Amino acid sequence: MDNKIEQLLTDAGKAIHLDAAAKKTSRKHLEVFLFSNPIQDKTPVPHAILSLHTFLRAMPIVLIATLLLGGGLSLAAGPSLPGDTLYPMKVSITERVQSFLTLSDDAKNQLQVKFAERRLSEAEQLSAKARLEAKAFAKLEDRFQAHVGRTNQRIAELETEGDFQAAAQLSSKLEAVLKAHDRVLGESSSEDDDSREFPETEALHKRLKDTLNSTAQTRTKVEEKLSDQIRVRVDSNFLVELDDAKDDIKETREFVEDHEGEINSTASIYARAQLEIADNHIMQANAKFEADARGEAFILLQSALRINQEARAFVRAKINLRSVRDDRKVEKTRGPEGPTDPALETELRASGTGEIEVGF
């Protein structure tokens, strides 16, 4: 009799199922709940309290020794380009140290985008200096693709973790940088006759366009996934983000005005036009939000942020290129006796227009 009871119970259990549609709906609600209740990061941020012991234990000894002995060199390596004596230090040590010292997830996510932008800026400067040779190009391109690859990997990880907002923001940032430099490379070939001597510049530009297209596709897909979730987000979050975006656009506008004299009028007009478009997207986002079309509102906000970032990256790149072209004029004027060490060139440059560090 026991067996019959057991069999009845087992059969009864097997016959009960959760309705597929109900399970799917419940899962969607759970996803939104997860999104709205992120894990609280209770670990202390050790920006100021990182103990020397922890620092030394975690960091490879060669990096520590290099920092202790070569701190000044590390700083001087900053503006160096492929082919310069200090360039290996810049990519192998300074940037690695920067990676190690970057602690917040948000900053870590963006660091590879920053490095990718540096590689593009270096390629543009080499091209402007008529120094973009095959060997230098190959290494630059490898490093650029490595940074883009790590960024894409991080975007995929964020998607897997369900953090679609961070994934959308990171892919948007990468796209903004790539678009800005796509334009810079496109304009450089018409502004500077010397750059036409290098087929590598055209090859780099083509690779950049391919990467830009695939990044734009990734960003669109992630935004679609996020816009479903965004509909149930607390209102106040979106309004705060709109305000932050307006402030960002205002800052970029001030940046363009402050550096008006360092870029040509075409670049200035383009940057200002982009900022107008960004402002317009903010207004549209606000209107969509008021009309409860929150998914569309979010996508418009993201678009405004991306256009703003692109305008800023474009102006930065133009300033750096102008600086390089000015240096070439100085070198041609000074003749062969002039200094060629990049560290010393930094000092000379400090008296005039300096390189604008690519930063966020």
Add this chain to the structure above:
Amino acid sequence: MTFNGKRLQHADFLKAYDELAEPIFRHCYFRVRSREVAQDIMQDTFTRTWKYIADGGEIDNLKAFLYRTAHNLIVDGYRKQAPVSLDQLQEAGFDPSDRSDQVIIQLAERQYIMEMLNVLDEKTKQVIIYRYIDDMSVKGIAELLEETENAISVRLHRGLKKLESQYGQ
């Protein structure tokens, strides 16, 4: 499925949902005898568990934690509905020998089983459901309830005996 000290991420938790939503729903269904209430408890189980994690709680065994949470929600007094009995169906002119009605018969029988389970005390009913509805091993149940395997085996045996005496009448 365990997440021993490992910080849960969204994807891990959703994977746990995909695997355990139905078993937890089924368990709740046999405890509260209402599909709708069981779905509510199942949903609540996952959201409360995530809230615990998001607030910094650590979980060694997610499956066990989810079942304990579901149990706590059940005993906290979710509404229970009376099932339809076979007698009531027959009184309505329902012919159990008709093959087209076999599914309904089986459903009624299951409802009857749930009524039977109610003759058991809550602790015994819980163990019977874990063993035969949720298909857990005696060892698994012992770990979940933090009791000895022997205690679980004894409770199962007594529960089945009681059901046999009720069903045999």
